[in-house]
Amino acid sequence: MKKITLSIVKNIKALSKNYVPRWIILLIDSTIALIAAFVSFFLVDTIDAQQELFNFNNGLWGLFAIQVFYFFAFKSYAGIVRYTSFKDAFRQLQTTISTVATVLIINQFLYYYLGKKIIDDAGVIIYGFIAFSSLYFFRIIVKRAYQIVQANTNSSKAYILGTDLTDVAIAEGIISDPKKKFTVVGFISEKKQAKKNKIFTLPIISVDQIPIKRTKGDSIIISSEKLIKINRENPALIQQLLEYNYKIYKLPEIQNWDNTQSLSAEVKKVNLEDLLQRNPIKLNKNRIRKTYESRTILVTGAAGSIGSDIVNQLIPFEPELIILLDQAETPLHTVSLFLDNDHPDIAYKKVIADVTNLKRLNSVFETYKPDIVFHGAAYKHVPMMEDNPFEAFSVNYMGTKNLVDLAQKYNINRFVFVSTDKAVNPTNIMGASKRSAEIYVQAAARNQLSRTNFITTRFGNVLGSNGSVIPYFKKQIENGGPVTVTHKDITRYFMTIDEACQLVLEAGAMGKGGEIYVFDMGKPVKILNLAEQMIRLSGFIPYEEIDIVFSGLRPGEKLYEELLADEENTLPTHHEKILIAKNSFRFSTENFKLLDEMTTSIENCDVENAFNKMKLLVPEYKQADNDDNQPKIKVV
Structure with a gap:
């Protein structure tokens, strides 16, 4: 039976x-x-x-x-x-x-x-x-x-964070959802004292009344709009919920719900990018469209996390052609598949090339005659560049020089250089090579015969980018830990890829030439706190279920990063998140000579001499005084 x-x-x-x-x-x-x-x-x-x-x-x-x-x-x-x-x-x-x-x-x-x-x-x-x-x-x-x-016997108990109309609509949608992934058990009032009323016969409790002891899998659901508001006004609330070890999920705004599928399919886990997301960026879309529409745009490092997102951000402004340049074959193929599937109408060319190969780059410029260049190709891993300084000089400095020279030769309208906060008071070869590249870009901007607007953008770490700490921590958590942090006090600036690339496009459109644009990165984040949040977001308890260990600072690494050099000041722009760094670098005959001598040394593969010239060109460079950091190059 x-x-x-x-x-x-x-x-x-x-x-x-x-x-x-x-x-x-x-x-x-x-x-x-x-x-x-x-x-x-x-x-x-x-x-x-x-x-x-x-x-x-x-x-x-x-x-x-x-x-x-x-x-x-x-x-x-x-x-x-x-x-x-x-x-x-x-x-x-x-x-x-x-x-x-x-x-x-x-x-x-x-x-x-x-x-x-x-x-x-x-x-x-x-x-x-x-x-x-x-x-x-x-x-x-x-x-x-x-x-x-169709009842799901494994559905988890869930509280709805908030009691306004949107929150009630979320609860109603989940309750009536035939594929019950969640069972709504109550509402959490953001106020300290919740009213004794009920919604759908479900209790309303305050944050202080949230039960700490609970069955595994209990969840809290919040709208995306409210999550941004809480991050801005009361970030401690989300932190408290994570410490209670609840799983936190978000739903898109009601107008973005897909009515063709179950509401459960719309519920997404909150990730670290959501917790660090600041106010939405307001772009001057008219200015940006006027700058990029119907233009041929070259993006170097187009297969990387920053380059590929710049490409994605450019698409709505309808450029005539996007040239995807990268030396990595498989990632470049992946980007092209994305464009073919999601944006079949966009015109693009994929070019495999090395930015250190001047002849190859010259053929690209001669063939496509780009109007605008976004230069994002670079080596960025600090310890790797400490062990391979020539590659840092060759790619980060010479690659940039090659593109700058070609931009002037072919009268490119705009050249946007993507730099890094590690170029400020650098303590490693990677940062120093990027600072040298910044100086060369600014030197080109001072050339009165040049028709190119040279613009530099400088920002900190990007969440989820290739090689960043987030994917590294995620993999460690998936393997059961421990999570490795270099130092308990180390801090970094973070922003999302979406934020960074939007600001790059904005800065590229507003620049008149010679500026170093610095982005408002918010407050620096302790990497230890970031690791703890990632563990909690994954449903584990830090130090109990997933341990955190300290490995010591790596070669060239410092405890904190800076966005402005000590002698620099900033000037505001029309965009609240973009400032102009007023550079104090002295473009003397001696420094122009150093640029030439450094270039010659790199071309001759004379790493030691190139290093010495770089030290004179970037006097603020000081090797990090770490126990494990032994200089790889002889210092004069």
Whole structure:
């Protein structure tokens, strides 16, 4: 018997995955309407003792025909019954009221001219109540049966954070969701003292009343809009919830919900980028469109995390052609697949090339004649460049020089150089090589014969970028730990890839040449706190389920990064998140000579001499005094 029952349930589940044809729903609705008409005639016509329940007459068929007409008029049979909502109830009410009103009007005409009616007026009202109740009740029964069959016994208990209209709508959507991934058990008021009211018979509790001891898998659901607001006004609240070890999920804004699928599919886990997301960036889209529209744009490092997102951000501004330049074959292929699938109308060319190969770059410029260059290709791993200083000089400095020289040769309109906060008071080869490149870009900007606007953008670490600490921590957590942090006090500036690339485009559009644009990165973040948050977001308890260990500072690494050199000041721009660094570098004859000598040394593969020239060019460079950091190059 048990096997038969399981088989029946299995078959019902299989059938429930398919939608019932509309004509069947219309047939069922018509049958319900016909039975309602029979019952109405029977209840009204009680004078005739011989009256039978199923008595066919012209009046009954007339009432039935009018009802079926309105089924077609309002397409009340078109909805998916298992997902019945208030809109479906309103549609059934429309059809029924329209039928009742039509019959009452016809009754008046028939009584006036013929002295009789289709059915007594009281019978019409009775019919309306019976028909609407039966039609809607049928849908509710089917919906409930579907929910029982499809019930997810592993659904987790969830609180909704907030009690405003959006939060109530989220709760209503989850409660009525047939694929119950979550079971709503209450609402959390953002106020310290919650009112003793209830919503959907569910309690409203304050943050202080949230139970700390709970079953594993309990969750808190929040709207994306509210998450941004809390991050801005009360970030300690999210931190408190994470410390209670709740899983936190977010939903997009209501207008972005996909009505074609279950609401459970819209619920996404909150990640670290969400917690660090600041106010939405307001871009001057008219200025940006005017700058990039119908232009040929070259993006170096286009297969990297920053370069690929710059490409993605450029697409809405409809450039004439985007040239994707990178030396990494497979990542470049991945970017091209994304463009082919998601943006088939965008014109692009993929070019495999090394920025250190001047002849190859010259052929690219000669072939495509770009109007704008975004230069993002670089080596960025600090310890790796400490062990391979020549590659840092060759790619980060010479690669930039090659592109700058070609930009001037081919009269490029704009050249946007993507730099780093590690170029400020550098303590490693990578930062020093990028600072040297900044100086060369600024030197080119001082060339009065040049028609190119040279612009430098400088920002800190980007969350989730290739080689960043986030994917590294994530992999360690997936492997069960421990998570490795270099130092308990180390801090870094962070922003999301989306934020960084939007600001790069904005700065590139506003620049007049020679500026170093510094982005507002917010407050620096302790890497230790970041590691703890990632562990909690993954559903584990730091130091208990996933340990954190300290490995010591790596070669060239310092405890904190700076966005401005000691002698630099900043000037505001029209954008609140973008400042101009007023550089104090002295462009003397001696320094121009150092640039030439450094270039010659790199071309001759004379690493030691290139290093010495770089030290004179960037006097603020000082090797980090770390226990494990032994200079890899002889210092003069």
